[in-house]
Amino acid sequence: METINKRNQGVELSTILDYQKEFILxxxxxxxxxxxxxRDILHCRTSAMGSHSLSCDSCSSVKVCYNSCRNRHCPKCQYIKQQLWVEKLRCRLLPIRYFHVVFxxxxxxxxLFYINQRFCYNILFECSAKAIKKTALNPSFLGVESGCLSVLHTWGQSLNYHPHIHMLVPAGGLDSEGMEWIHANKKFFVPIKALSAIFRGVFMERLMEGLASKQLKIPEKQKGLFEDTKSLKNRAYEKQWNVYIKKTFKGANQVVSYLGRYTHRVAISNSRILATDGQTVRFRWKDYRDGKSKVMILECSExxxxxxxxxxxxxxxxxxxxGILASTNSALKMDECFRLLKKTRLISFYQGLSTYEVLREIFGDEMFRCPCCKSGKMIFGIGEEKGEGP
Structure with a gap:
């Protein structure tokens, strides 16, 4: 019996975590x-996660494969989830242009965000979506019911803590009566400074409510700031908040192609880690100030x-x-949007397929070819459709 799916020979995130486990855990x-x-990332695709077997349908040879951890923060466990989600989204998105907005x-x-993550991330989602909704509905701008797909990221390229929302916004929306689809202009349907001001206003209103109701823990070093309402407002309103538009997508296929590389990212992928000696780590990062890729060296603990x-x-x-992209609107308003745009909704290619069939479609038949007889196919043992695949 042969064992596969051992750790890669190259440097991985799990390698670095292993060096630090005695101090961290x-x-x-x-x-x-x-x-x-x-623990999940450390033990992913090792014997600690258990195993499942693949058997050749021709020569009956057997391989044992270690299971993946399936943790959403693990850089080795996102590919299958990404492919399935992207295919599902491809069938869900309207076939129009999209704006990429970052809050x-x-x-x-x-x-404050770091010690109140669930509350603060929720209001970041809520207020950024509300800002889009309010500006889109304003008849001075576009006057439509719009929607958005929002993705939370909390990191920068150097792994610093930097919570922000990446948002896809359709370039248009339904009119007030829901009888017509109105297209936005090529740039954006609202001046970015107006959107930034609205976002700042609704966010600060929600944050002040949370502070007043004592739902938030206050950082020890910032007690004076957050306990003084006037000072907090002055600090928040002294500068324009960073809301900006990135490149515009011409259609759903381009959006899906982009999202496939973007939404299921973790803070750092194994491909960016260059080397470690157990004391320091070298990894690639992109400095957006000059647009150049660089190498950063950090202590393993840091x-x-x-x-x-x-x-x-x-x-x-x-x-x-x-908005119109929400699940509650999927059956009614989205159908109406497709009708007004004279387009047909698609059905996911993977719908109804078993785990094994999905893996074959994604990785191809060669991935499951028997290494012994070279002609048979390796299939899951009875009742053993586990793990993230080979």
Whole structure:
């Protein structure tokens, strides 16, 4: 019996976590969600996660494969999820242009966000979507019911803590009576400064409510700021908040192609990690100030600390839909949008397929060819459709 799916020979995130496990897991620096993610990534595709077997349908040879951890923060467990989600989204999106909008928060709010992640991430989602809705509905701009697909990211290229929302917004929407689809102009349907001001206003209103009702823990070093309402408002309104438009997508296929590389990212992929000697880590990062790729060197402990900042609370949804794209509108308003655009909704290619059939479609038959007889196919043992695949 042959064993496959051992650890790669190259440097991986799990390699670095392994160097630090005695200090991290025995210490008190991680919360329960972070510890679980740490252990899952460390043990992904090893005997600690159990195994399943593949049997040749021709010569009956057997391979044992270690299961994946399926943790959403693991860089080795996102590919299948990404492919299935992208295919489902391809059938869901309207076949029109899309704007890519990014909402960020001022740096002074980051410590508050980190110790109140569930609450603060929720209002970041809520307020950015509300800002889009209010501006789209305004008859001075476009006067339509729009929607958006929002994705939360919490990191920058150097793994620093930088919560922000990436949003896809249809270039248009339904008129007030729901009888006509109105297209937006080529740039955007609202001046970006107006959108930024509205976002800042609705966000600060919601944040002040949370502070007044004592739903938020206040960072020790910022107590004076957050306990003084006037000072907090002055600090928040002294500068324009960063909301900006990135490139425009011409249609659903281009959007899906982009999202396939983007939405299921983790803080750092294994391909960006160059080397480690157990003391330091070298990894690639892109400096957006000059647009150049560079190499950063961090102590292993600092690298792990930065990575663990981006573990989300359990059960927290980092991809959300609003307005006409929301699930509650899928059966009615979206059907009406497709009708008005004179387009037909598609059905996911993977719908109704078993796990094995999905894997064959994604990886191809060669992935499952028997290494012994070269002609048979390796299939899952009875009742063993487990793990993320080979």
């Amino acid at each position: 025995e210490g008190k620096t991680l919360c329960a969600d972070q510890k679980k993610a740490y 960020t928060i001022p740096e002074f709010l980051r410590p 690298f792990v600390r930065r990575f663990m900042q981006h573990i989300l609370p359990s059960g927290f949804y980092k991809i959300r839909y609003y």
